[in-house]
Amino acid sequence: MSTDASGAATDDAPSRAELAARVDELEAALADATGEDAEKKMSIIATKGTLDMAYPPLILASTAAAFGYEVTVFHTFWGLDILHEERSSDLKLSSVGNPNMPVPNALAALPGMDRVTTTLMEKRIADNDTATVEELLETSLEMGVEFQACQMTIDLMDYDEDDFYDGVTTGVGAATALEDMADADIQLLV
């Protein structure tokens, strides 16, 4: 019941010197966090290459850049096609497995149906004045978004580093992505 703390500290209580050291540590951390290096960061991992799934990473990347975020988008597996100069203008949409599409799965699986649903979607995009995948990509690049193409999947898909848009970073792997994610305020897997 004693409140006398003079020289009677228990073994696990920190000493005054330890507390002072801890305060110094926290002050240094606060200075780091509020210093010039405090730019907001976003890291997106883009794994999908269908027409519909190409949009979310590009829209979020360009918008975050407008908010002043430093943005990296790491593209892997089918997500590489978004950065591929030829393939990005020919991304497809499938009705198979998507019950929101107005085509029953049994018909959607017929040959040529992906072409039909893709054309319908492309027409909607044009009619609605929605930006195309290439427009969003080029806008994002102009705004300083860093697009990275995963080296392992470049090799796996048998793509060439020259196949990608100018400004795309190649020669990077999971460790680079992980480092970006650890540093970022927002991390997304799309």
Place this chain on the structure above:
Amino acid sequence: MSAEFDITETLDVKGASCPMPVVKTKTAIDDLSEGEVLEVLATDAGSMSDIDGWSSGTEGVELLDQAEGDGVYKHYVRKTE
């Protein structure tokens, strides 16, 4: 309504949809100097919420006013630094 500010530049993004109104507003603001005001004309109904949110979340800009009429959404943004 009489505006208490002078418009420096007007950005016409009528027809463009998300995310372009915000992205182009940001680019246009970058070209202005401190204190100048950008007028943004959009037809995207989402721009009312989006430009409001962008202004709140971005350093160095202030949303002065928003108005809607004849299907056009008008936004007035001042560059503050």
